Amino acid sequence: MPPTPRTTETLQDTFLAQIRDERTTVSLFLTNGIRLVGEVTAFDAYVVTLKSQVTQMVYKHTIATIVPSTAIPPRLTRAPG
Numbered sequence: 001m002p003p004t005p006r007t008t009e010t011l012q013d014t015f016l017a018q019i020r021d022e023r024t025t026v027s028l029f030l031t032n033g034i035r036l037v038g039e040v041t042a043f044d045a046y047v048v049t050l051k052s053q054v055t056q057m058v059y060k061h062t063i064a065t066i067v068p069s070t071a072i073p074p075r076l077t078r079a080p081g
Contacts, residue, residue: 016048016066018072019039019066019072022072024040025038025069026040027066028050029064029065029066029067030064036052038056039051043060045060048060
């Protein structure tokens with residue numbers, strides 16, 4: 001059975017949307033210790049696309065930590081658009 005669509009935005013969605021919209025460079029650490037660096041260009045319930053010299057699709061279940069290169073002030077609600 002496919003997952004049901006979410007009706008509320010999660011903290012994860014808000015954070016990813018903010019770093020995508022602000023084009024913040026991030027270090028994305030995978031569960032196996034590999035570090036990927038780039039900009040988040042898109043995401044959905046299962047994957048994040050990260051652009052550096054090439055665009056990579058990374059499955060969310062392999063991500064351990066996302067570290068922005070600059071401080072990200074918390075956005076309580078997502079900006080329209």
